[in-house]
Amino acid sequence: xxxxxxxxxxxxxYAAGALPEGLALAVGLHVVLDPEARxxxxxxxxxxxxxxxxxxxxxxxxxxxxxxxxxRMLSRLDKIAVEPRPAPFVPxxxxxxxxxxxxxxxxxxxxxxxxxGGFEEMRLAMRGDSHRVSLLRLMPGRGLPxxxxxxxxxxxxxxxxxxxxxxxxxxxxxxxxxxxEHEPIAxxxxxCIALIVLEQPIVLTGPIGRWLNPLVRRDWI
Amino acid sequence: xxxxxxxxxxxxxIASRQDRAAFAALFRHxxxxxxxxxxxxxxxxxTAQEVAQEALVMVWRKAASFDRLRASAATWxxxxxxxxxxxxxxxxxxxxxxxxxxxxxxxxxEDADKSVxxxxxxxxxxxxxxxxxxxxxxxxxxxxxxxxTHTVIAEELKLPLGTVKSRIRLxxxxxxxxxxxxxx
Numbered sequence: 001x002x003x004x005x006x007x008x009x010x011x012x013x014y015a016a017g018a019l020p021e022g023l024a025l026a027v028g029l030h031v032v033l034d035p036e037a038r039x040x041x042x043x044x045x046x047x048x049x050x051x052x053x054x055x056x057x058x059x060x061x062x063x064x065x066x067x068x069x070x071x072r073m074l075s076r077l078d079k080i081a082v083e084p085r086p087a088p089f090v091p092x093x094x095x096x097x098x099x100x101x102x103x104x105x106x107x108x109x110x111x112x113x114x115x116x117g118g119f120e121e122m123r124l125a126m127r128g129d130s131h132r133v134s135l136l137r138l139m140p141g142r143g144l145p146x147x148x149x150x151x152x153x154x155x156x157x158x159x160x161x162x163x164x165x166x167x168x169x170x171x172x173x174x175x176x177x178x179x180x181e182h183e184p185i186a187x188x189x190x191x192c193i194a195l196i197v198l199e200q201p202i203v204l205t206g207p208i209g210r211w212l213n214p215l216v217r218r219d220w221i
Numbered sequence: 222x223x224x225x226x227x228x229x230x231x232x233x234x235i236a237s238r239q240d241r242a243a244f245a246a247l248f249r250h251x252x253x254x255x256x257x258x259x260x261x262x263x264x265x266x267x268t269a270q271e272v273a274q275e276a277l278v279m280v281w282r283k284a285a286s287f288d289r290l291r292a293s294a295a296t297w298x299x300x301x302x303x304x305x306x307x308x309x310x311x312x313x314x315x316x317x318x319x320x321x322x323x324x325x326x327x328x329x330x331e332d333a334d335k336s337v338x339x340x341x342x343x344x345x346x347x348x349x350x351x352x353x354x355x356x357x358x359x360x361x362x363x364x365x366x367x368x369x370t371h372t373v374i375a376e377e378l379k380l381p382l383g384t385v386k387s388r389i390r391l392x393x394x395x396x397x398x399x400x401x402x403x404x405x
Contacts, residue, residue: 006236008389008390009371009386009390010395011388012361012364012371012389012393013370013371015363015365016303016365016369017303017304017306017307018364018369018370019370040393040397042291042292042296042342043342043346043396043397043400044302044393045292045296045299046292046293046296046342046343046346047301047346047350047361047365047396048296048300048303048365049292049293049296049298049300049343049346050295050343050346050347050350051258051293051297051350051361051362051365051366052254052255052258052295052298052299052302053251053254053295053347054347054350055257055258055261066248066249066252066253069248069252069274069292070248070252072243072247073274073277073278074241074244074245076278077241077244077278077281080278080281080282081282082235082236082239082281082282082284082285083282083283083285083286084237084285085285086284086286102249103268195371
């Protein structure tokens with residue numbers, strides 16, 4: 001069990017399919033990396049299955065009785081192959097820290113972009129999601145600028161780890177705030193890579209950082 | 222009715238020999254239930270029909286990905302239908318991986334001793350649903366049927382968010398306790 005699990009209500013929202021894309025990705029990564037969260041979601045999916053199967057048969061009626069819909073479906077299947085079992089997931093070289101739900105967001109040529117403040121960022125494009133979804137990479141011993149969150153920030157650690165005033169966070173750990181101000185520092189070892197899902201832009205609060213806020217708000221950095 | 226074992230046999234028959242009769246039996250059982258489930262969530266009947274049909278097409282295409290040791294047939298079909306519904310509502314160009322990576326990716330060997338219980342877990346969950354209080358059941362149903370976050374559920378039930386959260390926690394806690402007793 002990870003030391004920083006996602007709250008169970010969030011796992012329920014995930015299993016029910018109620019989360020926006022970016023947040024579903026964050027919870028999905030936590031679930032892949034944390035066996036305890038996976039067991040919980042397995043159970044919640046079973047609960048969803050039980051509720052679904054418990055539904056009284058509404059019939060596919062509405063002018064299309066089940067048998068007619070089935071006939072149409074069977075003729076469609078003539079052209080649709082049963083696919084072979086997919087090959088086991090193979091991590092992409094250089095991106096071993098990216099498990100399956102993330103891997104398909106990386107695109108053909110993923111690149112880290114240096115950001116003012118000494119870290120690197122990779123933005124991930126989401127459809128119709130108001131969240132800002134990014135990967136951040138922080139070299140060991142380096143910190144993020146002191147900041148507080150205007151909205152809720154969700155974080156999943158994918159490689160390495162970091163420490164801030166609230167504790168130490170390793171691979172698979174899930175955290176969310178609005179926290180008070182915090183200043184995460186990457187742990188020794190591998191660079192710390194984390195997925196960050198932000199409801200609204202962060203607000204920099206350090207002496208230099210605060211001058212950068214207009215740029216953050218305009219999405220320039 | 223179709224037992225969990227029978228449903229799993231049918232999916233395996235599709236995987237091993239493209240068995241159309243097996244598909245027909247699954248379709249008759251699950252397509253109307255998927256549709257009813259999606260309608261209950263507030264989706265219109267036409268879209269719900271499309272979700273049900275497209276979900277069953279995925280059952281055909283992805284039958285070889287089904288692993289009865291990891292999930293019951295109803296659980297697997299639930300996750301497919303859930304993802305299809307999201308795809309159709311978003312009309313997205315990038316569909317969610319319908320071969321649920323939880324099933325495909327879960328590291329080999331891990332949970333191997335527990336995975337044999339997938340079918341039993343499902344049967345127990347069904348029984349336990351009957352053991353929840355009406356209050357607990359209603360928040361769980363709202364969460365699943367209506368795809369609502371607990372914040373929205375709280376507004377609808379005119380309850381404080383904390384109360385909804387604690388009801389969800391209580392309900393899930395009861396399910397977990399009962400299942401863990403079985404697993405240990």
